[in-house]
Amino acid sequence: xxxxxxxxxxxxxxxxxxxxxxxxxxxxxxxxxxxxxxxxxxxxxxxxxxxxxxxxxxxxxxxxxxxxxxxxxxxxxxxxxxxxxxxxxxxxxxxxxxxxxxxxxxxxxxxxxxxxxxxxxxxxxxxxxxxxxxxxxxxxxxxxxxxxxxxxxxxxxxxxxxxxxxxxxxxxxxxxxxxxxxxxxxxxxxxxxxxxxxxxxxxxxxxxxxxxxxxxxxxxxxxxxxxxxxxxxxxxxxxxxxxxxxxxxxxxxxxxxxxxxxxxxxxxxxxxxxxxxxxxxxxxxxxxxxxxxxxxxxx
Amino acid sequence: xxxxxxxxxxxxxxxxxxxxxxxxxxxxxxxxxxxxxxxxxxxxxxxxxxxxxxxxxxxxxxxxxxxxxxxxxxxxxxxxxxxxxxxxxxxxxxxxxxxxxxxxxxxxxxxxxxxxxxxxxxxxxxxxxxxxxxxxxxxxxxxxxxxxxxxxxxxxxxxxxxxxxxxxxxxxxxx
Numbered sequence: 001x002x003x004x005x006x007x008x009x010x011x012x013x014x015x016x017x018x019x020x021x022x023x024x025x026x027x028x029x030x031x032x033x034x035x036x037x038x039x040x041x042x043x044x045x046x047x048x049x050x051x052x053x054x055x056x057x058x059x060x061x062x063x064x065x066x067x068x069x070x071x072x073x074x075x076x077x078x079x080x081x082x083x084x085x086x087x088x089x090x091x092x093x094x095x096x097x098x099x100x101x102x103x104x105x106x107x108x109x110x111x112x113x114x115x116x117x118x119x120x121x122x123x124x125x126x127x128x129x130x131x132x133x134x135x136x137x138x139x140x141x142x143x144x145x146x147x148x149x150x151x152x153x154x155x156x157x158x159x160x161x162x163x164x165x166x167x168x169x170x171x172x173x174x175x176x177x178x179x180x181x182x183x184x185x186x187x188x189x190x191x192x193x194x195x196x197x198x199x200x201x202x203x204x205x206x207x208x209x210x211x212x213x214x215x216x217x218x219x220x221x222x223x224x225x226x227x228x229x230x231x232x233x234x235x236x237x238x239x240x241x242x243x244x245x246x247x248x249x250x251x252x253x254x255x256x257x258x259x260x261x262x263x264x265x266x267x268x269x270x271x272x273x274x275x276x277x278x279x280x281x282x283x284x285x286x287x288x289x290x291x292x293x294x295x296x297x298x299x
Numbered sequence: 300x301x302x303x304x305x306x307x308x309x310x311x312x313x314x315x316x317x318x319x320x321x322x323x324x325x326x327x328x329x330x331x332x333x334x335x336x337x338x339x340x341x342x343x344x345x346x347x348x349x350x351x352x353x354x355x356x357x358x359x360x361x362x363x364x365x366x367x368x369x370x371x372x373x374x375x376x377x378x379x380x381x382x383x384x385x386x387x388x389x390x391x392x393x394x395x396x397x398x399x400x401x402x403x404x405x406x407x408x409x410x411x412x413x414x415x416x417x418x419x420x421x422x423x424x425x426x427x428x429x430x431x432x433x434x435x436x437x438x439x440x441x442x443x444x445x446x447x448x449x450x451x452x453x454x455x456x457x458x459x460x461x462x463x464x465x466x467x468x469x470x471x472x473x474x
Contacts, residue, residue, distance in 0.1 A: 012359075012360075015360065016359050016360055016363065019360055019363050019364070020363055020389065020393055023363060023364070023367045023385075023389055024386060024389055024390070026367070026382070027367070027370075027382040027383075027385045027386035027389065028382065028386065029382070030371075030381045030382025030385070031380055031381070031382040031383055031386065031426075031429075031430050033381070033382075034380045034381045034382060034383075034430065035380070035430050035431075035432070052330065052375075052376045055327060056327070056330060056331070056376075059327060059328070059330075059331055060331055060332075063331055063333065132330050132331070132332065132376070132377075133332040133339070134330075134332065134341070134377045134378050134379075135332065135339045135340075135341070135439055136341070136343060136377060136379060136436075136439050136440075136443070137423070137424070137427060137435035137436045137437070137439045137440045138379050138380060138383075138427055138430075138431055138435050139377075139378045139379060141378045143378075177378060184431065184433070205435070205436040206436055206438075260334070260338070260339065261334070262334035262339075
């Protein structure tokens with residue numbers, strides 16, 4: 001009994017070839033769309049992010065536990081020496097504690113003089129867990145298990161106890177995608193804690209982001225502590241990032257505080273960027289003058 | 300005749316679905332990152348194992364679609380440019396054609412796996428450079444490839460263990 005229509009092997013082979021070519025063509029279209037950062041694909045990624053945040057949270061938990069066990073093994077071996085060092089450091093920090101308390105009292109007095117509300121500069125932050133970190137050839141990102149359900153929005157800064165980790169680039173209902181500082185698309189406004197010189201820290205997809213757009217008169221030195229500058233009102237200022245070091249050539253790089261440490265719990269700073277004024281002062285004055293002119297003509 | 304024909308077609312689709320399920324499990328594992336001795340790495344190449352041992356009697360047309368889905372899922376989960384992994388996996392799947400038989404002995408199978416990783420890694424590197432507009436970082440590709448190669452014996456042993464549990468007729472098909 002001869003096979004007819006689609007069941008003929010020749011027809012099936014032709015169909016398979018067509019399907020393979022069609023699917024490869026779809027892949028090329030997706031890559032092109034991704035390069036253009038089309039919103040269609042962006043929304044399509046949100047659902048897998050939400051689902052994978054839940055699944056990867058379960059998958060990654062034992063791995064993080066084992067990693068911690070290994071990373072603390074060395075600490076336990078050095079416990080006696082470290083205890084001595086910590087005691088000495090504790091004594092040294094006690095003096096600082098008194099200074100800080102004194103400064104807090106002074107700040108409170110100045111705030112009262114200026115009429116500032118107490119805690120006006122405090123930024124709320126929420127804790128979340130990093131469930132899947134990607135340090136691949138194309139992207140450096142991490143997925144956290146909190147999203148709009150915890151008021152997280154695009155652009156919010158994300159930090160660990162060591163310092164700034166990155167910023168939120170996409171938010172789902174219960175997950176958010178964080179772009180790490182060493183990613184190619186990461187551009188952060190930073191400053192030197194010592195000299196207050198400004199620069200833009202640009203990710204290179206490697207281990208060390210680079211300092212760029214440095215003014216000729218800026219004073220940057222190897223070993224300077226790098227913190228967020230808060231310029232542009234996108235990030236809160238003063239979050240620790242890393243230490244300046246020399247890269248190949250004359251470029252300055254930053255050794256990130258969060259580099260090479262397993263990321264588990266993070267804080268998301270619910271910092272809303274400073275919005276531009278809706279109406280400029282000049283426009284406001286012109287409107288007031290025009291209104292005054294109208295009222296004079298019509299008493 | 301018709302019944303047995305449609306049943307056999309359903310069976311081939313079901314076998315392809317089983318292969319997809321195995322692929323998805325490997326995709327999930329490929330998304331776990333590890334930090335040991337100050338180095339971070341992942342197992343991003345282990346889904347290739349599913350492609351290498353894709354069942355021969357699975358529906359070819361559905362298999363193509365499932366391989367595409369596997370690639371898209373891995374890209375979506377790992378934030379890699381969408382379509383890139385699906386493209387690489389489809390090319391590998393077409394090249395392997397489901398006709399290649401991989402040895403049941405560890406050493407030759409390991410060699411074939413390394414060849415597949417090299418093929419996918421090279422393809423990813425060059426096609427990826429076109430997508431992101433610059434050369435991708437070679438170090439993560441290398442470290443992930445090495446890590447994925449190291450875990451191969453474990454996957455090989457697991458597969459053998461699972462196939463040994465099956466009935467004699469199926470065992471012959473898988474092996």
